[in-house]
Amino acid sequence: MPSKLAISYQHVTKSFGPLKAVDDLSLDIAEGEFVAIVGGSGSGKTTLLRLANRLIEVDGGIITIEGENVQSVDPVALRRRIGYVFQSGGLFPHLSVADNIGITPKLLGEPAADIAARVDELLGLVQLDRNAHRSRLPEALSGGQRQRVGVARALAARPRIVLMDEPFGALDPLTRDALGDDYRSLHRKLGLTTVMITHDMTEAILLADRIAVMRSGKLLAQGTPAELSNSSDAYVLELLRTPRRQVERLNALLPQSGAA
Numbered sequence: 001m002p003s004k005l006a007i008s009y010q011h012v013t014k015s016f017g018p019l020k021a022v023d024d025l026s027l028d029i030a031e032g033e034f035v036a037i038v039g040g041s042g043s044g045k046t047t048l049l050r051l052a053n054r055l056i057e058v059d060g061g062i063i064t065i066e067g068e069n070v071q072s073v074d075p076v077a078l079r080r081r082i083g084y085v086f087q088s089g090g091l092f093p094h095l096s097v098a099d100n101i102g103i104t105p106k107l108l109g110e111p112a113a114d115i116a117a118r119v120d121e122l123l124g125l126v127q128l129d130r131n132a133h134r135s136r137l138p139e140a141l142s143g144g145q146r147q148r149v150g151v152a153r154a155l156a157a158r159p160r161i162v163l164m165d166e167p168f169g170a171l172d173p174l175t176r177d178a179l180g181d182d183y184r185s186l187h188r189k190l191g192l193t194t195v196m197i198t199h200d201m202t203e204a205i206l207l208a209d210r211i212a213v214m215r216s217g218k219l220l221a222q223g224t225p226a227e228l229s230n231s232s233d234a235y236v237l238e239l240l241r242t243p244r245r246q247v248e249r250l251n252a253l254l255p256q257s258g259a260a
């Protein structure tokens with residue numbers, strides 16, 4: 001049986017004035033998939049993501065979430081069903097970690113004791129020490145810790161779909177690696193569908209099941225990393241060349257691991 005669709009974009013278009021930020025784009029994302037969106041600056045990645053939870057409205061075409069046309073779902077209800085992780089964490093600076101994570105359950109009117117228990121559960125899920133972090137303000141956290149809180153907050157209302165806009169872009173490589181791996185485990189453990197924007201093709205290859213490449217608002221190519229490497233498109237091949245070049249340079253510079 002074919003897997004169910006979590007998100008389906010069908011001939012979606014969005015313009016800002018004369019500029020077509022998303023141009024007749026169709027893309028299906030199955031439940032449980034981890035899809036990376038890659039492409040240059042201004043290619044329409046953020047717009048594409050924000051159309052799904054109606055932070056931006058489509059001009060044309062249809063977007064469905066779990067089979068429902070998003071236009072027929074109340075935007076606030078839609079955003080509770082879809083977690084969103086911002087590039088910079090997007091935390092409220094004046095709220096503690098616990099209050100940031102618990103903000104959606106609070107808006108939903110859940111009892112304080114349930115929210116406190118959920119916050120602790122989420123801190124555990126994103127591997128932050130509860131006692132040390134619960135009452136800190138965002139300014140007292142490292143960039144990596146802030147992003148972990150951002151992930152916890154996105155998961156607070158138990159969404160099945162998570163959208164991430166360059167979530168690990170501003171972090172040092174080691175932290176970025178650790179967070180990417182940890183998030184990938186969470187994605188599996190919680191059975192999430194994840195769509196993640198990244199500028200980094202290596203990160204896309206390592207984390208995602210499938211990669212969608214955007215250019216000038218259009219979907220240029222999509223597929224597994226292996227499928228993309230068979231693409232005949234020069235831009236897609238150029239994007240894939242960077243990780244290959246890095247590996248070749250590393251192999252040339254570093255002794256092979258395990259060598260005697």
Ligand SMILES: Nc1ncnc2c1ncn2[C@@H]1O[C@H](COP(=O)(O)OP(=O)(O)OP(=O)(O)O)[C@@H](O)[C@H]1O
Binds near residue numbers: 042047
């Ligand atoms: N609210 C807006 N008003 C006018 N133009 C916009 C608006 N939002 C986006 N754009 C334009 O639409 C195009 C696509 O922007 P978008 O943010 O989706 O690209 P992106 O691929 O996410 O870029 P980046 O990687 O730099 O974040 C860009 O040319 C951008 O300037």
